Amino acid sequence: MQQQAAKADPKDELAARLRLLQEVSERGVRALARDAGLSSSSLSRYLSGQTLPPWPAVVALCRLLKRDPRPLRPLWERASNPLPAPPKTSRQVQPPSPPAGAPRPPRNDLPRDVPDFTGREAQLAAVLAGVESSRVVAIDGMAGVGKTCLAVHAAHRLGEDYPDAQLYLDLHGFTAGREPLGPDPALRALLAALDVPSEKIPQEGGIEPLAACWRSELAHRRAVVVLDNVADADQVRPLLPGAGSSVALITSRNRLLGLDEVPPVSLEVLTPQESAELLARASGDPGGPDSRLARDPESAAEVVRLCGQLPLALRLAAARL
Template structure:
């Protein structure tokens, strides 16, 4: 790190500094050749930019940067690198770029250096849904709303987005997963699930780049070739899901900004959140599905599913009192009945 022999005497620098600098540049060229050979073109762009600034006349590094940019789908930037290098060589040294750099320029112009952003093998059908909730009860109207909209969009290649919102413990995730399991056969291209950890007490909310990488891996993208930049990841993600009927559950979202890069071009998305995420409703036509406490009868049905209907029927007063104490919230009822 830093210039060769930084901090030592001028005599030693004059004797060995230039040689070490040349050896370092050669080592970097070998390193980046290896990185590019293994398909890590998107991962090395930032480092290459750093080192071409440090070695502005290192034509091999410029060539590698052009190749990395081209393979990352950033051809205009690759051409800008060549133009800037040629102008610098002419202005400061009075020479033209070398044969290899000129050849790379020609390859980029012709598209011969191009490779897919990510070489993928798409699985027939990802199936990532966590298991359904035992003893699910109630939410008849909300389930009916979801069913009606799914029927209305049958055969349409568009994206429906639902926001299931409510206070903690009201059963947002339970509803989303229960409905997802009921209709999963309607999504022949698979079901995807991500816990965005928007309100996790122990961990930070998941960044969109992390969530996109997780989704891309589930869709078969080679982890070594997943772009680092969110925009590039989102572009690859949308390309993989174009015209595919996929059900996506984005659980525990914190805000609209966390979710926006994850929205697919087709299929159905269920988002659960403590917030209403009004921006998604206003700007993207998302459907809002608010949840409140269960009714008394639904609370009894939930307790019956967990404890057994016979036990609840034998002690109706106790079951009713327990439901009242729990505020008719599904999570509290399940914890109390455990």
């Protein structure tokens, strides 16, 4: 029995532990996935052991069910690195080269999805619905309100449905001390991210040939592209996908009125309750009546007020806590 336990697949054991959490919660897979910010198909694969969940997903599930995720970390790490380290030798052994012509793994440039994503249920639903109906959605709102966080969170949710590439590009529309990225260098960066050979990328003729090449490359792919920090409609219009199934998520401080065909999703500050929840989660507060923030609700409310209920400011304050 001990030998069998030692040989147990850590991924299967982790899946069994997660299934136990799901059973204790008395929630169905759909409800649990919704509350944890995961897709139900992804959660089903995690619970069955078909796919190893990313660590933020494990943390999100544990925190939702008020369990400490730390005891699962060693098990998750063993599942993430199933092969033992090679023995040390006096001579460095080079890993074998991949066979010629072997396909490369899909490109994924997305920033990390924050494990403490809080609130925004209606806005997230609007983004996903807009992608399904229009394939392009523009998220707008003031600085620090969480536009990039929402776009990246949605892109991670969409990743399994758009497996050919998950791309992210900061267009620096409102980056202090830096000029906004023009359509020409932006298109070249995106084409390079798709590993388009340089000989296929137009070198002359201006923006239109480049934009046509970009749309052509996206036409036979299922990709999700996050175009972050956009200054105006003119900057982003050449970067939008054309025919095909690929989708784009745009963020800007301005409402992009020049993109009439793109549905907008506008963000306001979090509610006081959502702000308090984000402050607790981001600071590692365990919750409950004996937690630090619960013992001093007046001070917690003052921090929320001073942060203007802005997610970015709340996360910075939580890091100091």
